[in-house]
Amino acid sequence: MMSTLPEANQTYGTKDYWISRFNQENVYEWLVDYQQLKAHLAENINQDDTILILGCGNSLLGEKLYNDGYRMIISMDYCENVVGNMSLHCDSCKSINWLTMDATNMTIKDNCIDVVLEKATIDTFLVGEKNLWSLSPSSIEKVDKTLSEISRLLKPDGKFISLSFNQPHFRGKLYSNDKYDWRIKSIDTIGVNFHHYLYVIQKGLSQTESADYYVYQPPAITTIKSEETIEEREENDIFAINLDN
């Protein structure tokens, strides 16, 4: 078991951290376990689909899916040690295909995967960000390379299913770019006290089939003149609206 939390959040974004963690820890499940996802996944994945788990870590998601009847599973991570450990973790694990590779540059051919499944992997790309309304160019580039890779290897009606702690007004913006040739089909909230968001994204989906979600805007920075009361200011704002535009 890992006994200490890293000093800074951005540590979760480094490969060295994960390699050292996987040398000490056998199994850990990020965000939610299979039981909490099972019904949502069954709605969106057929048992004969080819499923790619992106950044599998030492989660039991792959083996639980296999034991539930999903037989075409590829499980990948960029840490060779965790891929080696998990491939020997159970009997069913021997029937899963294990690959060591980077999500930003995957050695899988085009149009051959039905479902790409990721849980908290893309979250680690953003752990160093101070302001999710305005991401750094390096994070944008890393997410974009990964999403482009996912889009490339998905079949024409393939799905990308992503579980994240990032709310739709942050993650929706990253996922709904026309260049990936997909649309968001649904966003479900999972969890009672602490919410996680399950994004189901599908290639070739029409605009009318896609999900609506509220796009919050970054909070505006306003200054209030010292002699103006808040009530006066709000009234002034209403009068300031130009109805001709």
Ligand SMILES: C[S@@+](CC[C@H](N)C(=O)[O-])C[C@H]1O[C@@H](n2cnc3c(N)ncnc32)[C@H](O)[C@@H]1O
């Ligand atoms: C927060 S853990 C989530 C692990 C697992 N998906 C789960 O739900 O428990 C993030 C995982 O992503 C992997 N990872 C991070 N960046 C990656 C990359 N560029 N390519 C492949 N795997 C990556 C890490 O090694 C780690 O296993």
